[in-house]
Amino acid sequence: MVQLGLVGLGKMGFNMRERLRAAGHEVVGYDRNEAVSDSSSLADMVSKLAAPRMVWIMVPAGGPTRDTVAELAELLSEGDLVIDGGNSKFTDDKINSEVLAAKKIGYLDCGVSGGVWGKENGYGLMVGGAKEDVERAMPVFDALRPEGPREEGFSHAGSIGAGHYAKMIHNGIEYGIMQAYAEGFELMEAAHVIENVPAVIKGWQRGTVVRSWLLDLLVRALDEDPDLDDLEGYVEDSGEGRWTLEEAINNAVPAPVISAALFARFSSRQKDSAAMRAVAALRNQFGGHAVKKAE
Amino acid sequence: MVQLGLVGLGKMGFNMRERLRAAGHEVVGYDRNEAVSDSSSLADMVSKLAAPRMVWIMVPAGGPTRDTVAELAELLSEGDLVIDGGNSKFTDDKINSEVLAAKKIGYLDCGVSGGVWGKENGYGLMVGGAKEDVERAMPVFDALRPEGPREEGFSHAGSIGAGHYAKMIHNGIEYGIMQAYAEGFELMEAAHVIENVPAVIKGWQRGTVVRSWLLDLLVRALDEDPDLDDLEGYVEDSGEGRWTLEEAINNAVPAPVISAALFARFSSRQKDSAAMRAVAALRNQFGGHAVKKAE
Amino acid sequence: MVQLGLVGLGKMGFNMRERLRAAGHEVVGYDRNEAVSDSSSLADMVSKLAAPRMVWIMVPAGGPTRDTVAELAELLSEGDLVIDGGNSKFTDDKINSEVLAAKKIGYLDCGVSGGVWGKENGYGLMVGGAKEDVERAMPVFDALRPEGPREEGFSHAGSIGAGHYAKMIHNGIEYGIMQAYAEGFELMEAAHVIENVPAVIKGWQRGTVVRSWLLDLLVRALDEDPDLDDLEGYVEDSGEGRWTLEEAINNAVPAPVISAALFARFSSRQKDSAAMRAVAALRNQFGGHAVKKAE
């Protein structure tokens, strides 16, 4: 059994603490929200850990994670190990690891997939960093990952940054898969050939080529709301899809499906499209085609 | 100078009559709208033409055109010639030509481009049919096409159907070009780096690689409404874009740009997207991500 | 236990016969290949069945299926039932069902998913037709579908044609999902950030959001050939993807992901692209950019 500091006890971190404790590990959590925190400050958390310490960061990517790393660089000591389990961009890992390396503190980046189901099912993990650091943190990874063969729910993807890189690609793929189901759903709804669209989708759960966990979740959503009309077709994106597309550009790799899925989200958030106003204006100019006047 | 029957005196047919008459040709027009018609019925129109007759159809594609062809097959005689200048699908030309061929009446299909500007600038013409029929109708084509070398505003594209096929492709390309400008416009509007977007677009009219007639029209639209916010980003499609994509499918030719332009129009007409409701529902299922509730 | 005639004992039909017999049903198969056939002709097969008969067709879509239906219309009698389990286009079902209805023979269309794994895992089934016919064939469907709740591997999608419509959409989605994984794979291979791409993909099998049966198959393929360089990036398409896109056009539903996946297959089969020769020619014209001369 190991001891772990855990910074960030939101939706993900809270559940991870539960899963780690259920596996018998000791977790000292810290969160600004006192109601869930095990310690009064980051310093207090660190003080409760025995050296060599291991601290898992589970706070929002970007500024909050970089700030936490900077603070930990002050609080931790040579030989300690920090693991960033948030959704950081892989380029942040180099920066974060160097800040810590200056104090001889180790660093691992860990992409975590599984969402709110991870507490129960385990989390898919993709890790970047040095082999010896990965070995050292393995009890933690083993507690967090799903049951079954380790290599089916965990990978050591490469050196620092590779874990978040793998997670970024994972999410880019996820965008594409979700959009594929979504297009099929919309087409079935629109064409009125299928009498019971939710029943067809439910019937795809076993035996078919398209069966997947995301399909199971779609069935679950349709069970609750068969036409999905309790919600709006408004979809946020959280960064990884954009970064995947940036990497496609940087590496000259065609990514038509992932980009289409990302653009569909952008469109979903527009009340009105400037581009389509331009097309409407052009049609009106050359063909005298009717346009809809804005109200 | 030739004599021509002209069926359909709407936005396009009316202007074409003007241009033909300005060139010295005799036009006997027929339209259900008595206010613009030169004859009281299709039969009356035909009776005013001297054999061998030449009749140009300029009515909506599909049913109306096919019906007109069927009526003309009854009214015309061996040796007469019918030209369909509407936006018919190329597959209709075979049917229409056979109806007429049974009565030994000739047939040409003619794709017409240029919109409301054609009266002044001339129309770009793409013709399908037999060489001798094309020769016979050449005075009409020469009056309708723009000034300058014939081969720069007119083509004999091939046998029956080839004229409308060429026009279909022309329109598919047009969709793509319009969408390209539109995406650039939206991006400049959104990024707030360019201080005067209409001035930049106006400045592209001479010397640049992207100069075109459509760009001139965009400048014209922006002169009238610099942010294009008098209208909605709602864009119809009139068939040719869909047919182009169908042909891409039939011929296993990738058409990512033309299809993207068509799909952007489909999206522009949706108040809410079932597909994006499905994506929102999935994100909510796995990540507990917030969704917008429909009102 | 029921008795079933089964026409077509290829890769799919052969396996289905095995699975049906394993479930205790009597199957009289017919195939032109005598080595696998249980009967010497279609007529011989029919003669071995007791009325009211049930015959499952599992031959290539289009001509072969329509021909088989026509022959069966001659051989079967009032009250018999034909099930087309092939990959027919949904528009064929109306034609086939009418041919049979003229002889008072019933008809069901059944989309079948699962490929070569269906024998072992069961097949996902989507059925179109009358409720009473579906009930009658249910023992067959129950034997073919996977174990577990019926509604998770089987659906009665609607009236005639709905089964193949659902299968068409299923395959369109399948194209999109496969392309999403494929783009992620290519990007990881190209970027050289991940040290062991197959290990990362294997590690996605449990706990992650992108876990699926197709992912399991990708792991299987990578186990055999880690860089997938034993094969060419040349991908056929079998019709359903094209039909899905046609339906998207017909219903004005945006399908950017499914179309991108289809176009990627079209491109994969081109040695050289005429479109890209045109782009290369244009760049050379305006910019004097170097072009690669064809050999």
Add this chain to the structure above:
Amino acid sequence: MVQLGLVGLGKMGFNMRERLRAAGHEVVGYDRNEAVSDSSSLADMVSKLAAPRMVWIMVPAGGPTRDTVAELAELLSEGDLVIDGGNSKFTDDKINSEVLAAKKIGYLDCGVSGGVWGKENGYGLMVGGAKEDVERAMPVFDALRPEGPREEGFSHAGSIGAGHYAKMIHNGIEYGIMQAYAEGFELMEAAHVIENVPAVIKGWQRGTVVRSWLLDLLVRALDEDPDLDDLEGYVEDSGEGRWTLEEAINNAVPAPVISAALFARFSSRQKDSAAMRAVAALRNQFGGHAVKKAE
């Protein structure tokens, strides 16, 4: 008449010197290639200019331009003005302008369009920077831009960086337009309905909605090589298309056409696609579909 230093006398700079001199301006050019250079070094060029000096940079974007700016910062004096007319990324302009501002040297960025035709037709210009600097350089801009109203071939797009931003968007649009024509060309070539594809395209030059300068160039290319089979469908990209897509991502603007055009270029340069090997492998896994073995 003004005096101008011109750094970089390649394909673009050489022609610009010609056009400027033809307009009566004095140009002191510098290029590493002595055969075309008017001066032996950058310092020599600067020494030949009377203060306050104006220097136009026309060297490759990125390192070469930044290095030239750094050298000029050493050689020039307070009150001089540098104009970067190359294809720099707009983000470089801030850096370059600050290097020069430290020495009180002014800076303008100027996007230049028109390619090898600019010498004859004039160049489309988009400028970023301070109003007074733009006024000062106006004689140079007026000489370089096409004849006709200034605002149709020149724009002051905004503050520093806006000129290159406008040029970036211009090129993104250019990618989309070229791809639209290219898809239409390929489809006509593939479908074999049009008998003379080059004649149809030539016939689009007047009167049609798709007429443009790029179309004129396509006609020119087809005049030289009617099937465009003297060259390969292999297309480079020079940065602006990628940057446009990055900006679309940064601003959450859908850019399906511009991205499709960029990805088509990426694909055109691949001998074999890892993505499509993955799709082929998947189809083989689930369906036993034949794959093409690599040689």
